Amino acid sequence: MTAEHAGRDGDAVEGRFVVTHADGTSAVLKDVDSGGVHTLGDDPGVDPREVIEGTLEPEPPMAVTYRIAEIDTRRRLSLEESPEPPTRQERRLADKQGVGEVTRRERAGTGELHVLTVPEDDTEAAVEDVLGDEATLVRAARIGVDRVEVRAEPGVVSVRYMP
Template sequence: MTESEKSGTFVVRNADDASAVLADVTDAQVHTLSSNPGVAEGEIVEATISPDPPMNVTYSVVDVTERKTIPVEESEEPPTTQERDLAADQPEGELTTRERAGIGEIHVLTVPEGETENAVADVLDDEATVERAARLDVNRVEIRSEPGVVAVRYLP
């Protein structure tokens, strides 16, 4: 790896036949690729990229060591007892984050009861959900809810 190359975990923000846009999940830096090496929007790639001379404003992929997608899905299951207990101890509009035993995290949000479905939809659509999952190196995200409580589970 040369000094100007960068290795990391990237979320593919946009992709078409000609190019792609990657966002580094660690520092949020965005990199436009001068060509698409076969990645698709929403994928997570472990890669090394290098700036294209002479302007160094676009990048080329030097190596891809891993490609995956991380599904973000709503579950029919209600929040767990632990998640309900966390919600009971926090004011509406707050977020509590807890590490899971092993790998991952649990995020518990308290929302107005009438806004639960909208909050779940926001989490499902938020690029930050996938970026956090990639940073945590988990394989899936599960969202559980009941009126006033949304639990986002980052799971191995």
Template sequence: MSEKTGTFVVTHAESESAVVRDVETAQVHTLASNPGLEVHDVLEATVAPEPPLEVTWEVIDVGDRRSIELVDSDLEPTQHEKDLAADAEVGDLQQEERAGTGEIHVFCVPEDEVEAAATDVLEDEETVARAARLEAVRVEVRRAPDAGVLSVRYLPD
């Protein structure tokens, strides 16, 4: 095995070890030590297998490090987000790039499932990986239960 350079999300962190996931390939690497990483940290880094067994990895270079903040907002989706949802069927996802960087995802869900859907998004490891790919540092989840609308905003700051 050889070293790998990419974008990694920390999915598990303890004082003595950590687990990182490549956001492009979804490959998981267990680190033999934890160089101060916390869950939801994103690393632009190079990792390499540790000899002799090469079953654990080590971080050998970090180009950038940031943390993804997950926010369960008490705000409702914007009027624009509600308008996007109005053109969609239940179960549909509308995606739109934000001006600058980031994206907005708007989901149409049954009114009685909006809260559960918001919880699912906030707990889903893929939400953080998507934020890392989009170079976001904040993910804001807004909901309008009476309208069956859930918005997920991937924000640069």
């Protein structure tokens, strides 16, 4: 089953999902590969920031909500702001780009490094945006890392996706 066809016409959906919302009565999962959003009819004990690899099945009779049919793996993502400033390498990358630009680099082993250059007065807001952005979690799940660390100093924000 391809991700494009997954979930149509009452099909089961296999994939990697980030739990974006869970409140005890229902949960919302986002497929990190296709971008599809799936609402669970009940909350089976999942937590926001969890990554679940497995299979979702539509719930009868209308198939508008899903249930988790099988869990292959389950892990929790850590997302934190570090008190440490960006590294020398990260500052050098920021110096080479203009305000509003982003440089992406692979990390040795597993992970990525993103360096954002922002107006100095907007640095804290940029950090909050990164920490609160669902896309940060989706990227971490897609890359296969467990930890996202955000470092900042006026004008520079680094986002480190690490195992």
